[in-house]
Amino acid sequence: MQIPDIKKQLTIMSVLAHYGIKPDKNDHIKCPFHEDDKPSCKIYTETNTYNCFGCGKTGDVIQFIQDKENCDKHTALKKAAELAGENxxxxxxxxxxxxxxxxxxxxxxxxxxxxxxxxxxxxxxxxxxxxxxxxxxxxxxxxxxxxxxxxxxxxxxxxxxxxxxxxxxxxITESGGHGYFGDTAPPFRSY
Ligand SMILES: [Zn+2]
Known part of the structure; x- marks a missing residue:
C-alpha cells in the first residue's frame, strides 16, 4: 500500500479509536505526548491531522502513530498500512x-x-x-x-x-480473546 492510499484509508479517528482515545465534542483529546490535565490536543477530522497547543506536537496519522509508538517513520508507515487494511x-x-x-x-x-x-x-x-x-x-x-x-x-x-x-x-473475531483480528501476528501494542 502506498502512502497516499494509507492516508486516504486511515482516518485520524480510526487511529485514535485504535489507541482507545476518544475526542471530546470539540474534537480535543488529552495529549498523549505530554502530561496533559486538560484536553489541549486538537483533532482536525477534515485533514486527519492533530495539533497540540501544549507541547506543539503536530502532524498526520502516520506522524501520530510514530509519536505514539515512539518508533521511526518506516515502522509507523508499516503500522499505518496494517491499520488501514484492518477489518x-x-x-x-x-x-x-x-x-x-x-x-x-x-x-x-x-x-x-x-x-x-x-x-x-x-x-x-x-x-x-x-x-x-x-x-x-x-x-x-x-x-x-x-x-x-x-x-x-x-x-x-x-x-x-x-x-x-x-x-x-x-x-470482533470468532475466536475473541486477545490479539488482533486478522491472521498475522499482532505487531501493535494491544490496548
Ligand atoms: Zn501535547
Whole structure:
C-alpha cells in the first residue's frame, strides 16, 4: 500500500479509536505526548491531522502513530498500512452534509447498539480485554437490527453539534480473546 492510499484509508479517528482515545465534542483529546490535565490536543477530522497547543506536537496519522509508538517513520508507515487494511469500516456520511434525518437514524441505531452491548458477553469481554469497559459511548451491533458493521463494537462519531454523523466499527473475531483480528501476528501494542 502506498502512502497516499494509507492516508486516504486511515482516518485520524480510526487511529485514535485504535489507541482507545476518544475526542471530546470539540474534537480535543488529552495529549498523549505530554502530561496533559486538560484536553489541549486538537483533532482536525477534515485533514486527519492533530495539533497540540501544549507541547506543539503536530502532524498526520502516520506522524501520530510514530509519536505514539515512539518508533521511526518506516515502522509507523508499516503500522499505518496494517491499520488501514484492518477489518474496520466507517459507515456514514463523509461529505459532512448530514441531513438531520440521517443523523437521527445514526443516533437511533447507536442507541440500540448501546443497549445491545450488555447482551453480548463476547463484546463485553472484548472491551474488558482492552481496558475499554469504562467507555460511555460504545455499543455492540449484533447485526440483527442493522446489517452493516455486523458483529462490531461501535463508536459514534459526532459533528460539532453533537449529532452522530457516522459510526465506527471494530469487528470482533470468532475466536475473541486477545490479539488482533486478522491472521498475522499482532505487531501493535494491544490496548
Ligand atoms: Zn501535547
Amino acid at each position: 474496520t469500516e466507517v459507515m456514514g456520511i463523509s461529505s459532512g452534509k448530514a441531513s438531520v434525518k440521517e443523523a437521527e437514524n445514526f443516533a437511533e441505531l447507536f442507541k440500540m447498539q448501546k443497549e445491545g452491548l450488555p447482551r453480548s458477553p463476547k463484546a463485553q469481554e472484548y472491551l474488558r480485554n482492552r481496558c475499554l469497559e469504562q467507555l460511555q459511548e460504545v455499543g455492540y451491533n449484533s447485526g440483527v437490527n442493522w446489517k452493516k458493521l455486523k458483529q462490531c463494537i461501535t463508536f459514534p462519531l459526532k459533528d460539532k453539534n453533537g449529532n452522530i454523523v457516522s459510526l465506527y466499527g471494530r469487528r
